[in-house]
Amino acid sequence: MQRLCLSLEDLRASLARANRYVLSFASGYDKWSLATGFDLSKLIQVVDFINVMTYDYYAAWEAPSGCITGPPAPLYGGWWFLSENVDSTMKFYACTTQQIKKLNLGIPFYGRYWNNVPNLYFDPLHRAAVSANGGNCEGDAIAWRDIPTSWNLSKNEKSY
Numbered sequence: 001m002q003r004l005c006l007s008l009e010d011l012r013a014s015l016a017r018a019n020r021y022v023l024s025f026a027s028g029y030d031k032w033s034l035a036t037g038f039d040l041s042k043l044i045q046v047v048d049f050i051n052v053m054t055y056d057y058y059a060a061w062e063a064p065s066g067c068i069t070g071p072p073a074p075l076y077g078g079w080w081f082l083s084e085n086v087d088s089t090m091k092f093y094a095c096t097t098q099q100i101k102k103l104n105l106g107i108p109f110y111g112r113y114w115n116n117v118p119n120l121y122f123d124p125l126h127r128a129a130v131s132a133n134g135g136n137c138e139g140d141a142i143a144w145r146d147i148p149t150s151w152n153l154s155k156n157e158k159s160y
Helices: 002-017 031-037 040-046 086-097 144-150
Strands: 024-027 049-053 103-106 110-114 139-143
Touching (some): 040 049, 040 086, 086 103, 139 144
Parallel strands (some): 024 049
Protein backbone atom coordinates (compact mmCIF):
# COMPACT_ATOMS: atom_id res chain seq x y z
CA MET A 1 0.00 0.00 0.00
CA GLN A 2 2.98 2.29 -0.33
CA ARG A 3 1.51 3.21 -3.71
CA LEU A 4 -1.60 4.60 -2.02
CA CYS A 5 0.51 6.89 0.13
CA LEU A 6 2.57 8.03 -2.87
CA SER A 7 -0.59 8.61 -4.93
CA LEU A 8 -2.13 10.68 -2.15
CA GLU A 9 1.10 12.68 -1.78
CA ASP A 10 1.05 13.43 -5.53
CA LEU A 11 -2.61 14.36 -5.37
CA ARG A 12 -2.01 16.62 -2.37
CA ALA A 13 0.83 18.39 -4.22
CA SER A 14 -1.33 18.86 -7.33
CA LEU A 15 -4.25 20.20 -5.34
CA ALA A 16 -2.00 22.56 -3.38
CA ARG A 17 -1.06 24.38 -6.58
CA ALA A 18 -4.61 25.70 -6.93
CA ASN A 19 -7.04 26.44 -4.14
CA ARG A 20 -6.72 24.45 -0.94
CA TYR A 21 -8.89 21.35 -1.17
CA VAL A 22 -9.76 18.89 1.58
CA LEU A 23 -8.24 15.48 0.96
CA SER A 24 -9.62 12.43 2.72
CA PHE A 25 -10.27 8.77 2.10
CA ALA A 26 -12.69 6.16 3.40
CA SER A 27 -11.24 3.23 5.27
CA GLY A 28 -12.76 0.09 6.73
CA TYR A 29 -12.89 -1.35 10.22
CA ASP A 30 -10.91 -4.57 9.67
CA LYS A 31 -7.83 -4.04 11.84
CA TRP A 32 -6.02 -7.10 10.50
CA SER A 33 -6.22 -5.88 6.89
CA LEU A 34 -5.30 -2.35 7.93
CA ALA A 35 -2.27 -3.48 9.93
CA THR A 36 -0.83 -5.41 6.99
CA GLY A 37 -2.02 -3.32 4.05
CA PHE A 38 -2.04 0.33 5.11
CA ASP A 39 0.55 2.57 6.70
CA LEU A 40 -1.93 4.70 8.60
CA SER A 41 0.78 6.65 10.40
CA LYS A 42 2.09 7.91 7.02
CA LEU A 43 -1.32 8.32 5.39
CA ILE A 44 -2.61 10.52 8.21
CA GLN A 45 0.24 12.96 7.51
CA VAL A 46 -0.92 13.43 3.91
CA VAL A 47 -4.70 13.71 4.31
CA ASP A 48 -6.97 16.08 6.18
CA PHE A 49 -9.26 13.30 7.40
CA ILE A 50 -9.75 9.56 7.41
CA ASN A 51 -13.41 8.57 7.19
CA VAL A 52 -13.64 5.35 9.21
CA MET A 53 -16.50 3.18 7.98
CA THR A 54 -17.63 1.55 11.21
CA TYR A 55 -20.46 -0.54 9.84
CA ASP A 56 -21.26 -3.96 8.41
CA TYR A 57 -19.48 -5.83 11.17
CA TYR A 58 -22.35 -8.31 10.86
CA ALA A 59 -24.50 -9.04 7.81
CA ALA A 60 -26.16 -11.98 6.08
CA TRP A 61 -23.09 -13.33 4.35
CA GLU A 62 -21.04 -16.41 4.98
CA ALA A 63 -17.70 -15.91 6.67
CA PRO A 64 -15.04 -18.47 7.63
CA SER A 65 -16.46 -18.34 11.15
CA GLY A 66 -20.02 -18.86 9.89
CA CYS A 67 -22.92 -16.46 9.65
CA ILE A 68 -23.25 -14.60 12.94
CA THR A 69 -26.01 -12.10 13.66
CA GLY A 70 -25.31 -8.80 15.34
CA PRO A 71 -25.80 -5.06 15.00
CA PRO A 72 -24.32 -3.51 11.85
CA ALA A 73 -22.26 -1.13 14.01
CA PRO A 74 -21.97 -2.47 17.57
CA LEU A 75 -20.58 0.11 19.97
CA TYR A 76 -18.99 -2.64 22.09
CA GLY A 77 -18.32 -6.35 21.49
CA GLY A 78 -20.53 -9.33 22.12
CA TRP A 79 -19.58 -12.83 23.12
CA TRP A 80 -18.65 -13.91 19.59
CA PHE A 81 -16.24 -11.18 18.45
CA LEU A 82 -15.09 -9.15 21.42
CA SER A 83 -12.95 -6.78 19.36
CA GLU A 84 -15.23 -6.38 16.34
CA ASN A 85 -16.92 -3.13 17.34
CA VAL A 86 -16.83 0.64 16.90
CA ASP A 87 -14.98 1.27 20.17
CA SER A 88 -12.17 -1.14 19.32
CA THR A 89 -11.87 0.14 15.75
CA MET A 90 -11.65 3.80 16.75
CA LYS A 91 -9.11 3.00 19.47
CA PHE A 92 -7.01 1.21 16.85
CA TYR A 93 -7.10 4.25 14.55
CA ALA A 94 -6.42 6.67 17.42
CA CYS A 95 -3.44 4.67 18.69
CA THR A 96 -2.03 4.04 15.21
CA THR A 97 -2.36 7.58 13.85
CA GLN A 98 -1.99 9.58 17.09
CA GLN A 99 -4.26 12.20 15.48
CA ILE A 100 -7.83 11.73 16.67
CA LYS A 101 -8.89 15.13 15.34
CA LYS A 102 -8.41 13.77 11.82
CA LEU A 103 -10.75 10.80 12.30
CA ASN A 104 -14.37 10.89 11.13
CA LEU A 105 -16.73 8.21 12.40
CA GLY A 106 -19.00 6.74 9.72
CA ILE A 107 -22.19 5.14 11.05
CA PRO A 108 -25.03 3.31 9.28
CA PHE A 109 -28.56 4.63 8.95
CA TYR A 110 -30.02 1.19 8.36
CA GLY A 111 -30.61 -2.03 10.23
CA ARG A 112 -30.11 -5.67 9.32
CA TYR A 113 -32.29 -8.70 9.80
CA TRP A 114 -31.86 -12.45 9.50
CA ASN A 115 -34.25 -15.34 9.01
CA ASN A 116 -33.90 -18.85 10.46
CA VAL A 117 -31.98 -17.79 13.56
CA PRO A 118 -32.35 -19.89 16.73
CA ASN A 119 -33.28 -18.15 19.96
CA LEU A 120 -30.37 -17.94 22.41
CA TYR A 121 -31.37 -16.65 25.80
CA PHE A 122 -27.85 -15.73 26.93
CA ASP A 123 -27.23 -13.31 24.06
CA PRO A 124 -30.15 -11.97 22.03
CA LEU A 125 -27.95 -10.08 19.53
CA HIS A 126 -25.10 -12.41 18.55
CA ARG A 127 -26.35 -15.76 17.27
CA ALA A 128 -25.34 -18.28 14.65
CA ALA A 129 -27.71 -18.07 11.69
CA VAL A 130 -28.85 -21.28 10.03
CA SER A 131 -28.15 -21.46 6.30
CA ALA A 132 -31.28 -22.06 4.23
CA ASN A 133 -31.08 -25.10 1.94
CA GLY A 134 -27.33 -25.31 2.44
CA GLY A 135 -26.86 -21.91 0.78
CA ASN A 136 -26.04 -18.47 2.07
CA CYS A 137 -27.60 -17.06 5.20
CA GLU A 138 -30.88 -15.33 4.56
CA GLY A 139 -31.23 -11.70 5.51
CA ASP A 140 -31.00 -8.19 4.22
CA ALA A 141 -30.68 -4.53 5.14
CA ILE A 142 -33.59 -2.23 5.89
CA ALA A 143 -33.46 1.56 5.75
CA TRP A 144 -34.31 3.34 9.00
CA ARG A 145 -37.26 5.13 7.38
CA ASP A 146 -38.80 1.80 6.28
CA ILE A 147 -38.80 0.17 9.72
CA PRO A 148 -42.20 1.59 10.91
CA THR A 149 -43.97 0.48 7.71
CA SER A 150 -42.21 -2.85 7.22
CA TRP A 151 -42.18 -4.21 10.77
CA ASN A 152 -44.94 -4.57 13.35
CA LEU A 153 -43.28 -2.93 16.33
CA SER A 154 -46.42 -3.01 18.48
CA LYS A 155 -46.24 -6.75 19.22
CA ASN A 156 -45.75 -7.86 22.80
CA GLU A 157 -42.61 -9.72 21.84
CA LYS A 158 -38.98 -9.10 22.43
CA SER A 159 -37.43 -7.69 19.31
CA TYR A 160 -33.75 -7.04 18.85
